[in-house]
Amino acid sequence: MKSAMPLHVLILLCCASPAWAADADEGRSWLAGDHHVHSEWSVDWDESTSPPTPIRGGDSPYTRSRNARQAVAHGLRWMVHTDHGGPGHSRVTRDHAWPALQQARRDVPALIQFNGMEFDVPGGEHASLIIAPGPDEHDQLVGLERDYSRRDPLQRGTREDGRLMLNALAHMRTMTPQPLVFINHPSRSAEGVGEWGDVEPAELRQWHDAAPQVLVGMEGAPGHQAAPQHRGLYRNTDAPTFGGFDQMTARVGGVWDAMLASGRRFWITATSDSHENVRDGGRDFDPGQYSKTYVWARPEAGDVLDGLRDGRIFAVTGDLIDAMQLTVRPDGDASRSAQLGETLSVPAGTALRVELKLRQPERANFNGDRPALDHVDLIIGSAGTDGAPHMQVKRLDAHQWQRDGQWLSMQWSLPAMPKGGFVRVRGSNTPEAAPSADPAGEDPWKDLWFYSNPVFVRIEG
Incomplete structure (x- = not known):
């Protein structure tokens, strides 16, 4: 911490304005949200007509106002409406989804609601496209869907060229303010562990390099976690989720770690991909009911x-x-530090101190449980000489951390990073040393995980 205040004082302060925050953090707190939520404007299509006629409620029975109310009921502060497309769906976005968003904002003003869509990636699969609120947000989304979405043309198969995605990203890069893109369920079409489908690691790198302030990450934990057979609807038995998280994220030294070790600022999230709730006969949780970003x-x-x-x-x-605070600082030097998404620059040979504080909720979750944290992993990565990331995992169990009310506190000392790298953390209510492959029919409430995004370390000179 940047002060020598007692832990209990810091905990009280962090609930309003964190003691560790610089001036730029004034008024910030941890706000839960979901960037992948479907409504009745994820339509089906009557293809007996020309052009095909949209069928309202075809892939979700819920209004946008209903989804917004459910988000607030489950503790969310922000949400993105992301209906998916089809032949001529940009007109549905223009004429129906947009007025429904305006109504939802009036109906549920306590929730920050973003205009967006599940973008059909040319040469890929799906992504959450998030538009910044403002006077142009309607036209920006309609234009991006009309001009670049893979499924919007009436003639199928005309936008399968991956170069169009690069054109789309180049256009998004020129927009003010710039939108955001997160790749959805990246390994859902994989055929095995490391046997990729519609989304390949090389594509992720290419897309991110094309617009690193636009395409900034992927779903670490996909939605559809209530699916009765396979979590996330990852249907290929040889390519499941692991602890509910995509293999690109869950496997230490895998795709995500390789991107981080190469210096890319690429983030992960968790979403509901809500279409229809399991209590209504669907296979999904409501926004915020199970997964939160x-x-x-x-x-x-x-x-x-x-x-x-x-x-x-x-x-x-x-x-x-x-709530979480992950801080990396030079060992013995409290004057400099970096936190999630930030970079700490240190001279060569500098040893590091990593400090982590976690808060467990006071209330039961939406399954009526109060899950106990079993262990936390500190994951350390750097670029290896062979091109693969060099990884270490340091585990702490409950007897190795300090508890003060709902807060847990732990720390690690690390030797100097010769070439720099990153640290991140994850934890679980299970005793698994690493998340195991999710079997068919698994109860998702018994297999819970959290993942932080990284803090980077750069060696000066």
């Missing part, structure tokens, strides 16, 4: 977007935790 931000749309863009994020399932 927490952003360190002020309760205003612009700062939430900045937090998503800059990596001030952690992802969690089952309300295992609801």
Whole structure:
């Protein structure tokens, strides 16, 4: 911490304005949200007509106002409406989804609501496209869907060229303010562990390099976690989720770690992908009911977007935790530090101190449980000489951390990083040393995890 205040004083302060915050953090707190939510404007299509006729409520029975109310009921402060497209769906976005968003904002003013869509990626699969609120947000979304979405043309198969995605990102890069893009369920079409489908690691790198302030991450934990057979609807038995998280995220030294080790600022989230709730016969949880993406931000749309863009994020399932502070500083030097999404620059040979504080919720989660944290992993990564990331995992169990009320405190000392790298943390209510493959029919409430985004370390000179 930047002060020598007792822990109990710091805990009291952090609930309003954190003691560790610099002036830029004034008024910020952890705001839970969801960037992947469907409504009745995720339509089906009557293809007996020309052009095809949209069928309202075809893929979700819920209004946008209903989704917004459910989000607030489950503790969310922000949400993105992301209906998916089809032949001529940009007209549905223009004429129906937009007025429904305006109505939802009037009906549920306590929730920050973003205009967006589940973008059909040319040459890929799906992504959450998030538009910044403002006078142009309607036209910006309609134009992007009309001009670039893979499924919007009436003639199928005309936008399968991945170069169009690069054109779309180039256009988004010129927009003011810039939108955000997160790749959805990246390994859902994979055929095995490391056997990729519609989304390949090389594509992620290419897309991020094309617009690093626009395409900033991916779903670490996909939605559809209530699916009765396979979590996330990851239907290929040889390519499941692991603890509810995509293999690109869950496997230490995998795709996400390789991107981080190469220096890319690429973040992960957790979403509901809500279409129809399991209690209504569907396979989904409501927004915030099971998965949450927490952003360190002020309760205003612009700062939430900045937090998503800059990596001030952690992802969690089952309300295992609801606040986090991950700090990296030179060992013995309290004057400099970096936190989630930030970079600490140090001279070569500098040893590091990592400090982590976690808060467990006071209330039961939406399954009526109060899950106990079993262990926390500190994950340390750096670029290896062979091109693969060099990884270490340091585990702490409950007897190795300090508790003060709902807060848990732990720390690690690390030797100097010769070439720099990153640190991140994850934790679980299970004793698994690493998340195991999710079997068919697993109860998702018994297998909960949180993942932080990284703090980077750069060696000066």
